[in-house]
Amino acid sequence: MPIDIQSVLVCDAVDASCVDLLKTNGITVDYKLKLPKEILIEEAINYDAIIVRSDTKITADVLTSGASGKLKVIGRAGVGVDNIDIEAATKNNIVVLNTPGGNSLAAAELTCLLIGSLARPICPAAQSMREGRWDRKLYAGTELYGKTLAILGLGRIGREVAIRLKVWGMNVIGYDPITTDEEAEAAGITKMELDDIWPLADYITVHVPLIPSTRNLISKTTLNKCKKGVKVVNVARGGVIDEFAILEALESGQCGGAAFDVYEEEPPKSEVTKKLIQHNKVIASPHLGASTAEAQIKVAVEVSEQFIALTGKSTQFA
Ligand code: NAD
Ligand code: MLT
Helix, strand or coil, X not given: CCCCXXXXXXXXXXXXXXXXXXXXXXXXXXXXXXXXXXXXXXHHHHCCEEEECCCCCECHHHHHHHHHCCCCEEEECCCCCCCECHHHHHHCCCEEEECCCCCHHHHHHHHHHHHHHHHCCHHHHHHHHHCCCCCHHHHCCCCCXXXXXXXXXXXXXXXXXXXXHHHCCCEEEEECCCCCHHHHHHCCCEECCHHHHHHHXXXXXXXXXXXXXXXXXXCHHHHHXXXXXXXXXXXXXXXXXXXXXXXXXXXXXXXXXXXXCCCCXXXXXXXXXXXXXXXXXXXXXXXXXXXXXXXXXXXHHHHHHHHHHHCCCCCCCC
């Protein structure tokens, strides 16, 4: 049954193509960034739908208030819906939709770049040049060729990472409870059980949602099962890797380097996360996985097209 969407509130910075497409299709759009929670609760009543990225939290009180007015749909311009209270949305008959594939390539490419930067200390070398030094001996690295990459989570992003790093000559192994052996093989990945993976991996990258079974997937216990000097990357969600355990492992040398794009809390506030970010064996980026021009256009257009489809009309382009 079509859903009547005439007015949309955009709360996070999404590409202009999202607003343009909605307007071309006769939908009124208001763009209000960084609304305090109390204002969002009041505003939610006035719109048929809301669009967010990950900054705005759509909590139960926003949804309950919205449902007492016109609110029927929440659109997430991105993959993870962990900033939306899905249970409260369901209770209030509010549809939640996301744009699953739009930023996969961007996140996969960032992951590969971080893995490369863990192998070759490009970031500190560039900083040393900026400071006027010429320290060739300090910044030697290792090759990715012939090393074993373990990918935990063989969905859209995990498989794109595999395809790219396979070409660089890495042995790619992985674990996923749902992806089949055949699907993994098609991306060049040998599927294994987790306990077989830990001792083989030179690099581990996680591409799973944050759910109870993936919280602290990389922990003190699992790190201790790995090769000394294993390197880890998290472009998925904070909490999948235990930040304190990594910090300890970096200090002891059990972990040889780590790259983080996502954190337990964003922006990071805890002392542990801050220490991790400042560690000289860590490369940290501020949740940039989806931040490419191309990905932002794809997710913006995808979320608008889904809204228009919900109204039962076909999309008109300008
Ligand atoms: P996806 O749903 O396509 O793949 C996730 C995979 O994880 C699935 O195949 C699922 O079976 C698997 N999985 C679930 N539980 C598991 C477990 N316990 N162990 C191993 N695998 C498990 O998702 P995706 O699009 O590939 O996204 C992966 C993650 O990346 C998500 O957390 C998403 O929010 C995040 N993400 C981050 C950025 C960023 O900006 N850093 C950008 C896009 C996506
Ligand atoms: C996502 O889940 O899509 C990413 O974390 C990127 C984003 O929030 O834009």
